[in-house]
Amino acid sequence: MARRVVVVGGGVMGSSAAWHLASRGDEVVLLEQFTPGHDRGSSYGSSRIFRLAYADPFYVGLAVRALPLWQRLEEEAEAEVLTLNGVVDHGPAAIVRRLEDVLGAAGRPTLALTPAEVAERWPGLRADTAALFHPEAGRLHADRAVAAFQTAARKRGAQVRHGVKVARVTARGTGADVVTAEEEVIAADAVVVAVGGWTPQFPAPGNEGLPALRVTAEQPAHFPAADALEWPSFIHHGGAGLPEGSGIYGLGSVDGVKAGFHGIGPVVDPERDERVIDPVVLRNLQEYAERWLPGADHAHPTTKTCLYTTTPDHDFVIDRSGPCTVLAGFSGHGFKFASVVGELAADLVAGRPGPDRFARTRF
Ligand SMILES: Cc1cc2nc3c(=O)[nH]c(=O)nc-3n(C[C@H](O)[C@H](O)[C@H](O)COP(=O)(O)OP(=O)(O)OC[C@H]3O[C@@H](n4cnc5c(N)ncnc54)[C@H](O)[C@@H]3O)c2cc1C
Structure with a gap:
């Protein structure tokens, strides 16, 4: 029954x-x-990163399971949800090599690139010390x-x-x-x-x-770029060109090139509509975009908040x-x-x- x-x-x-x-x-x-x-x-919103690359093989396995289910969803719902145009991870060589090793061990394709090769392939994007592209990744339209x-x-x-x-x-x-x-x-x-x-x-x-759950309001920004949908998703890991422990994620979308810090927002109560935009966070993202995303218009961002619910x-x-x-x-x-x-x-x-x-x- x-x-x-x-x-x-x-x-x-x-x-x-x-x-x-x-x-x-x-x-x-x-x-x-x-x-x-x-x-x-x-x-x-319009954009979330889909990627297989995690330093922890457990999550690589979970993402590998998720991929065909997204494709089955698209067939059943007759909707376009997932675009596989790849992700560039870049930052300290040790972090990038670890991702390459874990994906390699799982039998998934990768391509190691230098920052110069990244700039040649995607002129709007600058990469830090070492970079890795993996094609079974891209963006989901949320x-x-x-x-x-x-x-x-x-x-x-x-x-x-x-x-x-x-x-x-x-x-x-x-x-x-x-x-x-x-x-x-x-x-x-x-x-x-x-x-x-x-x-x-x-x-x-x-x-x-x-367990204790921490609910925070995060504040990514979108920067105009005519070719935003051509951009790969990207993760800039801290420890080389960015301070250790920090990091930036981003991707192209119909709303422009999105970039955000991961999990730095203030604790909020979702029952109250606390949509306060922090001008310092926005300025830091603009400074980031000016240096690392030269193909996006850092001077004209749009920004909104979105909730993270984080476990210990x-x-x-x-x-x-x-x-x-x-x-x-x-x-x-x-x-x-x-x-x-x-x-x-x-x-x-x-x-x-x-x-x-x-x-x-x-x-
Ligand atoms: C800025 C930002 C960027 C992100 N980027 C990525 C990314 O690139 N890649 C990635 O994998 N993940 C990303 N995430 C994380 C991902 O978006 C979240 O993990 C996911 O959306 C969580 O979904 P959820 O269904 O748990 O929560 P929600 O989407 O919040 O859904 C919960 C729903 O429950 C409803 N609800 C609550 N209480 C009640 C009630 N009493 N009765 C009825 N309905 C109720 C709410 O209205 C809400 O619609 C990002 C998140 C944010 C905020």
Whole structure:
């Protein structure tokens, strides 16, 4: 008999879970508090980096699993979501060589480049000491990805409801009741809680046992460039031309060339609309663009904030407690994995174990 599963949160993670669950024959209802394409959470906008390159082989394996699932999503939803135009990692030679070794060990293609070769291939981009290109990477269109998961979920029979805020989830027998702010009660055999930055205060069984999550407002900028869509994605690792421990990520998009610092923003409460733009961060990004992104117009940036929800070890929480499966703490690097996170969620709902690495009890 089909299970009735309520997914709370229509960001990229909840939407992917809804698709995978509906694909397996579960009766799925996805509830999202805001309108489609809203900009209050973590999954909106035109661009996220997709890449296989991680120093840790665990994440390389996860990204390798995610890749064909993105392509399956594009077919099912008849939408263009992923563009594989490669990523350039650059910075200290030791960091770049490590990525080359890990990708090589996984059998994935790479190309080592000098800064001069990077400038020749992409005249708008300057690379630090050592560089590595890997082609099985590029950009995801965030808004289109979320919409595609929801379209594909609907095609598989899921109900997707926007403008429905969930007030609480309470245990009932082996299942749970999902109670909305309007006091509608939806009985479920299982619940997937994927509420991003709202996780710390979300009332659901087992939520009190979650690790400390840090919710911050990050502030990337977009710089105009006529050829922005031709740019590869890029990661500039700190330790050579940038201070140790810092770093910059970026990519071309329909909104220009995006560049941002990773996880430096202030702690915020997502319930309050704290959209304060920090002029110092913006100026630092402009100075960065002037030096390292000469093909982009550093003088005319646009900027908006977006939420990170970060765990103490930057690994995710994908785990189950009773009827509730929680997807949280994607720590500013989760989007690329969303296609496989939904699959892991569907496994947990079906009673299969999740990766120990993402267990809530690991701390
Ligand atoms: C600036 C920035 C750049 C990033 N760049 C990259 C990148 O290049 N590559 C990469 O892999 N990752 C990147 N990420 C990370 C990635 O975007 C996030 O990990 C991912 O979007 C998290 O999705 P989510 O579904 O967990 O959260 P969200 O998108 O926030 O979704 C949670 C949803 O739950 C809803 N919700 C909350 N409470 C309730 C309730 N009570 N009832 C109903 N609905 C509720 C919210 O409205 C929201 O829509 C970036 C993040 C940011 C902010």
